Amino acid sequence: MMGLGYIGLPTAALIASKKLNVTGVDISHRVVNTINEGKIHIVEPDLDGLVHHVVKQGYLQASTKPIAADVYLIAVPTPFKENHMPDLSFVESAVKSIITTLQKGALVILESTSPVGTTHKIQEIIFKERPDLKGEIYIAYCPERVLPGNVIYELEQNDRVIGGIDEASTEKAVWFYKHFVKGELHKTNSQTAEMCKLVENSSRDVQIAFANELSMICDKANIDVWKLIRLANKHPRVNILQPGTGVGGHCIAVDPWFIVSEFPEESKIIRSAREINNYKTEWVIEKVKNAALQFKIDNGRGAVISCMGLAFKPNIDDLRESPALHVAEQLQKDGFNVLFIEPNLNKYPKYNLTSLNDVREKTDIIVFLVAHKEFMAMEIDGNIKILDFCGVRNQSQN
Ligand SMILES: NC(=O)c1ccc[n+]([C@@H]2O[C@H](COP(=O)([O-])OP(=O)(O)OC[C@H]3O[C@@H](n4cnc5c(N)ncnc54)[C@H](O)[C@@H]3O)[C@@H](O)[C@H]2O)c1
Known part of the structure; x- marks a missing residue:
């Protein structure tokens, strides 16, 4: 081996x-x-x-x-x-x-x-x-x-x-x-087997990109994307996935490029899906920054922002290529006051992790980035602004 x-x-x-x-x-x-x-x-x-x-x-x-x-x-x-x-x-x-x-x-x-x-x-x-x-x-x-x-x-x-x-x-x-x-x-044969693996992950990427694109359209149209998807999925032949902060990990975010690099002319949807899913993460960062700037205008001081979830998908501790981690790091790099919360990790060498209990007292804006189960029923004061990019506060109605 x-x-x-x-x-x-x-x-x-x-x-x-x-x-x-x-x-x-x-x-x-x-x-x-x-x-x-x-x-x-x-x-x-x-x-x-x-x-x-x-x-x-x-x-x-x-x-x-x-x-x-x-x-x-x-x-x-x-x-x-x-x-x-x-x-x-x-x-x-x-x-x-x-x-x-x-x-x-x-x-x-x-x-x-x-x-x-x-x-x-x-x-x-x-x-x-x-x-x-x-x-x-x-x-x-x-x-x-x-x-x-x-x-x-x-x-x-x-x-x-x-x-x-x-x-x-x-x-x-x-x-x-x-x-x-x-x-x-x-x-x-070997070529079909090679393509099969790439296609499996590209298929997931394209479907997630559809959901992510919808989430950005709905934001502009002032429609709750989670409710919309629930309703659309009542159709017997429709199954839209859930939008999120982007796509991470070392497979779905990587493998589609192996098709795109080899078949650049033909792989239009596969390339767009990769770009949409990457763009979604940048869009999330912009949304958080706008909320933080509004907070500063309204309150005359910078907001404390809690980034909820750092892993690349719910209920794991794996941070590889994680869009949630990218959001939190970028906000911190850009000078915002960020708390890092990841209930699946005890510690993380690069940052101090804040416990769930401390979040409520210390935070002005709570940003849900990963739909970890711990976040679903968390009680949050009415005066804290919530930005939910992974639908974790909507899941109980699914
Ligand atoms: N991890 C997954 O969930 C997963 C799932 C499906 C497919 N894959 C694919 O499987 C492959 C391996 O992934 P992984 O997650 O096990 O990687 P990994 O990084 O965990 O392990 C790879 C190992 O190979 C060793 N290595 C590098 N060059 C070597 C060489 N010349 N000779 C001997 N050992 C060498 C490295 O030291 C490392 O320990 C990748 O192509 C990945 O895309 C991974």
Whole structure:
């Protein structure tokens, strides 16, 4: 298993729990040492017990160097660089590091979210250095769809899409996943499997953008968007999602760019959705600033603004690419007096977190950015201005 992060480590541990020998490879010595001690370096329920068990039993060991194996899985990062172009350098270096260890009959599977054609690029990289392996190894793509926080369950239970560079590769990869996946395994080719992952997340992004665009239109039209959506969704074939502060995390906010960068002419809705969801966050910042300036005019002093929720979605502590965090940080950077509230975190090194109890006494403007459950029933004095960008104060009527 190349890469022992949020995807690679649980996958390696699950495979090892089926009594298959797994070597987990990571470039980080810290990660490798932690795992070899039977401990974990990421937050994921039930993962620590599983890793401890399989390391102790000897089925999982970590190393900074790959060894010769029957099956190679690659789950390294695939971020984007300037101009939203995919950065495949981690995948390329992981592939290069296994080339000398490859033997006839080996199966190489890419799991990292990747632009269409990446699996074929892997094939080119391998055969350039090892022409002796042409027609002798299997290469496939199998994207990951797990939800952080529920990874162990979903790794086993979710359906998977598996696409080889040829039919033999698809069949070999399906045979391998049957060892540990209970969900259905759907066969296709590598390009379709690559596109499938990108399309799943782009589809979510487009639907969220529709809701976010509606929220800005309704603000101008003086219509309550939450009530509007509730009413529209009474139609038997309409299902509008909830608007929010923007779109964050490391998947939905990233993957659509892999389509846009490769198909710039054709991907008009997908690009617009990305832009709308990013713009929504800036729009929220402007709205808060306007409310703060009005407060200053009315009261002759600057407002204390409570930013409620910093995570990228409700009821988690994950701040990666979080639009809510961006709003709070930007307001503070621009000189506003901001309190940071995140009930899912005990502390955050960069800022002092304010507890929910303290918010009521200290605040002039409360800005709801993430629909955490703690915020729903919170009592708020009538003289405090409320800006609700995630509908958390409307949810009880849903
Ligand atoms: N985390 C998720 O929820 C999720 C869901 C679906 C898909 N994905 C995709 O899975 C892939 C991996 O994501 P992640 O969240 O596990 O990333 P991560 O950053 O948590 O872990 C990646 C690991 O790979 C290691 N690494 C980097 N280069 C390496 C190399 N050359 N050899 C060996 N190890 C190397 C890093 O040190 C790191 O520990 C990405 O493409 C991501 O888009 C992630």
